[in-house]
Amino acid sequence: MPRTPVRRIAALAAAAALFPALAACGGGSQDGAGGGEAAADELVVYSGRNEKLIAPLIEKLEKSTGVDVQVRYGDSAELAAQILEEGERTKAGLFFSQDAGALGALSDAGALAKLPEKSLGKVDKAFRGSEGDWVGVSGRARVIAYNADDVDADDVPDSVHELTEPEWKGKVGYAPTNASFQAFVTGMRVLEGEDATRTWLKDFKANQPKEYAKNTAVLDAVDSGEVSLGLINHYYWYEKAAEEGEDKVTARIHFLPGGDPGALVNVAGVGVLGSSGQNEAAKKAVDYLLSEEAQAYFAEETKEYPLAAGVSSPVEDLPPLDSLEAPDIDLGRLDSLQETLEMLEDVGMV
Template identity: 55%
Template sequence: MPSARLIAPALALGLAASLAACGSQTSSTVDGAGPDDSGDTLVIYSGRNENLVAPVLDRLEEAVGMPVEVRYASSSELAAQLLEEGDATEADLFFSQDAGALGALAKAEMLATLDEDVTALVPEDYRDGEGRWVATSGRVRVLAFDPAQVPQIEEITGIDQILEPEFVGTIGYAPSNASFHAFVTALRVERGEDEARAWLEDFSAQQPQAFEGNNAVLDAVDGGQVAVGLINHYYWFQKVAELGEDSVQARIHYLSSDDPGALVNVAGAGVLAGTDNSRAANEAIRFLLSTEIQQYFADETAEYPVVDGVRSTVFDLEPLAELGTDQIDLNELDSLDATLALLDEVGLT
C-alpha cells in the first residue's frame, strides 16, 4: 500500500467554523415534529467525541425538522446502557465511534432496518448486511515508524513480520485503547481463538512498550523511543497538520489489505427499533452521509469518507475503494468481552 502524504498543513477551519456558527448547544427549542413521527424530540446517544461532532449534530434540527437532544459518553458505555434500557430507552438514534457497539445492538435486535435509500449510500463492506446500521466515516490501522530505525519498512506487509527478533523491545502499542481492542477482535475473527492467542503470546514476548493512547504511541515513534507503533492512520495526519511534515520524524505504513493489521473500523449510526421518530432518525443519518458532512469529517480529522465521490481537500487519503481492504463483517467486532479476557490471559492489559 502507498505511504500517506499530506497535501496541506492546516485543517479545514472554514468548514468547521461554519458548522459551529450554526449553534453550540446539545439540545434545541425548535417546535414541531415531522408528520410521520409522534415524538417531540429526537434523542441521540453519541459515542463520538463532543468536541468533534457537536458542530455537526447542532445542525440536525434544521435537517430533521424537530428538536434534537444529544447525550454523550463512550460508545461502549452507551451500548451497555441501551442494552440495559431495552424497549424503555428514550434514545431514537445511536451514533457510535466503532462498529462493535453497533454490532452488539444489532445482535440484540435493538436496531430497526434503515430506509433503503440510506443504506444504498454506503458500500456493502461498511454497513450491516441486514440494513440495521451504516458507517459514517472510516479509519485504517497502520504502522507508525521511525525511518532511521526501520529502513526496511516497505518489506513489511503484515503483522506477523513485527514478531521477528529484530523488533524485540522496539514496538509501541496502547493496550487500553478501543482501536487496539478492535484490532485484536479482528484477529480473533479472522484466525480463530487459538491462532490469535498464539500471535498475542508472541507479541508479548517482543516486550512491547505500553502507552496510554495512540497519540502517545506516535509521539514515542517520533521521538525515537520506539521504532514501530500500532495506531490509526489519522493520528499521524493530525500531528503533521499541527506541526508541519518537516517537523515530524515519524511516517506511516499501510499493510496488505488481507491482513488483520490493516483493519478498517468505522464510526456509524443506527436507529433504535422502538423509536417514535423513525422518519427523523433516518433523515439524521442521511444528513451525516451528505456531501457536506462527509467533507467535514474528511477535512477536519482525516477520517475516510464512506460516500463515493467525496475526497479530502486537506489530506492525501486514498479512497476506501482504492485501499482494497479485505474487510471482515464489522458486526463481528462486538465480541469485546472475549477480546479483553484473552488480552488479560496473555498479560497484555
C-alpha cells in the same frame, strides 16, 4: 456455536462496566425513563463519539433538518449496554457509535430498525450492517507508524505477524487499553481464530513491545525515536502532520497489504432504535450524516475516510479508500469485545 443475543448482551454489559460513567449533554430529562412516541422534529442521540467533535456537527444537523436534537455522550460499549438494558423504554432514537462492534451487538439483539435502501445505498456493503440496520459514516484504517530516521520504508513490516520477530524486540509501541487496538484484536480473532490470535498476542508480548495509554502517545514515541514502530489508526498521523507541518514530523505510516488483520478498516456508524418512536427524525439524521456537508466535516476535522459515495477526502496524499487492502470481514462481528478483553487479560496485556 453462535452466541445468542442474550449472551451478546451480557458480554457487552460486562465490557461496559470497565469504562467510565456516562456524561450527559443537552436539554431535557436524562433519567432513562420511557421511550414511546416523540414529535417528528425531536431526536435523542446516544453518542459514543466525543462532544468536542460532535457538538458542532449536531448544530449543523439541526439547522439542515429542523430536528431538535438532545445528546447523551459516553463510551460506545457502555451506551449500547444502556440501550439494551432500557429496552423499549429507551429515550434514544439514534445510536452514534465510535465502532462497528457496538452496532453489531444491537443488531444481534434486534434493537435496530431497518434503514431505507436509499440511505444504505450511499455506502459500500463492507461498511454497513449485513442486516441493513446500521450504516458507517466515517472510516479509519489501522497502520504501522515508523520512524523514518531509524527504519527504511522498504523495511517496514507488511504484516503484524512480523512484529514478533527478534529484530523488533523492544522497538514497537502499542496501546493495549485503547478501543482501536482491542477492535483490531477482535478482528484477528474473527479472521484467524482464537488459538492463532492468542499465540500472536503471547509472542508479541514476549517481544517486549512498549505500552502507551493512547494512539497519540504511540505516534509521539515513534516520532521522537523512543520506538521504531507503532500500531495506530491512520488519521493520527495526518492530524499531526497538519498541525505541525509534514516536514517537521519524522514519523511516517505504512498501510499494510494483502488483507492483513493489521490493515483493518473500522467505522463509526449509526443505527435507528426501532422502539423509540423517533424513526422519522432519526432517519433524517442518518441522511444528513451521509450528506456531503457532514462527510466533508469528518474528513476535514478528523482526517477520517468519508464513506458516502461521491464524497472524496481533501486530505493530501491520503490513499483512496478503495485502494486499501483491508481484510474481508463483517464489521458487525467486532461485537465480541468481552472475549477480547478476557484474552488480553489472560496474556497479561490489560
